[in-house]
Amino acid sequence: MATEHTGEYGGVAQVEGDAAPDSAEAAPAMEFPGCDSIPMTWEDVWAYDGRIEYWDRASSTAQVLRDAGPVHESPPNVLSEILTRISQERGSRIRCYGAVYLMERDGAGRPRRVMVADQTIYLRPGRWKPSDPAIIRDEDPLPNVILEVDHTTDVRRNKLGLYESWGFPEVWVGTPDTPSPNRPRGLRPGLTIYRLDGGRFRVSAESRAFPGWPAARIHVSLNESHMSPRTLTDLTRVGRRLGGQEGTTPDDDPQIGRHRRQAHGTGLRAGRAEGVAAQRVLLGRLASRKFDPATAERLAAVLAGVDDPGRLAAIGGRIIDCDDGAALLAELS
Known part of the structure; x- marks a missing residue:
């Protein structure tokens, strides 16, 4: 049987080398403020539409979140939104699976214990996808990061020790x-x-999964009413750093890459148009100096229909070589 002790966060912590404590041992050591204890079988849990924080088979009891209002539900959704921006900067997808079941099975393969986090994050979803209907302990890779929102709850007094x-x-x-x-x-x-x-x-000031992203800045990003310029700078920096580790860039993101290519093409076209316009102005001035204002004005009307820089350069040569403005206009008409 596993040796247990109450960890520094108030949950059940396992002594290194011991087996995981079974549900009958773990449940009495945990407290669930902000939750209602409701008798449930696994079939009840599976059919339940409310927000369950924890369930175990030994007690057939579910801990159901009492206040699952907007304040509690907002941070997981905001996190999903800002991780989309990080993934675009990295150039590869980051997947948020939300409040998915984190399950431990018994020897018969039945659900033995279930926890539910508020957000579940995988940095490399292309390499693996979780099983349906849950992420199974000792079968599936664990998420890189999970988020727990303690608005009216305190995960340190229950699930945190199990996560450890x-x-x-x-x-x-x-x-x-x-x-x-x-x-x-x-x-x-x-x-x-x-x-x-x-x-x-161990408490850390900075994320390991998202290097360069401090806890204080993550908190700000989850709570600000509008995404601030500093948060955008944070997300860009973290995404580029992850991309450097993966060998990817924003150009590898389908949407951002397309926008950047379109912007590049638009910039080239705009630059070309500006160059052609400047070339026309220069030729008009040259014609005005060599001939007269009337000839220059008529030549400007002709040049307005010419978009090819090479053709404009050839016209410039004719202005220099030709001594008769009327003959030049007749030639170009």
Whole structure:
């Protein structure tokens, strides 16, 4: 049987080398503020439309989130939006699977324990996709990052210790800036990054999965009402750094790459048009000096229909060589 202790975050932490504690052992050590304990079988859980935080077979009890309002649901959706921008800068997709089941099975293959995070992130979805209907412990690769939103809950007192014992590489725990009268005491707005190091979570000031992205800046990006220029700078920097690791650039993103190619083509066309216009003006001045204003004016009307820089250059040569303005106009008409 596994040796247990209550970790520094209040959840059940597994001693290195021990087997994972079973549900009967883990459940009494965990508290779920902000949740209602509801008796449920796995079939009930599968059919349930509400927001379940945790379930285990031994107690047939689900912890159901009491307040799943906009403040709780906004950060996972905002994170998905800003990770799309990072993926565009990197040049390859980052996949957010949302509140997917994180499942442990028993010896008979039945769901033994289920946790649900608020956002589940895979940096390289092209190499692997999770099983349906869940990410299975010891069968599927774990997400690179999961996000837990503690608006009226406190994951440190329950699931965080399990995330550690399961080996999740990085967990973000964010408390929104918007207050709630139902928020557990001691929770303050901010975002904490827990990175797995030697089998234990350690608080880190910066993400390992998204290098160069500090916890404080992630928190700001999840809580600002409009994406600020500084956040856009952060996302560009992090995306380019990830692209440098992968050997990709924004040109590898189908949408951004197409826009950049279109912009390049538009710029070339605009530059060419400006060059042709300047060439016409120069030829008009040359004709005015060599002939007279009336000839120059009539020549300008002719030049307005010429877009080929080579043709304009040839006309410039004729202006220099020709001594009769009327003859030149007749030649060009």
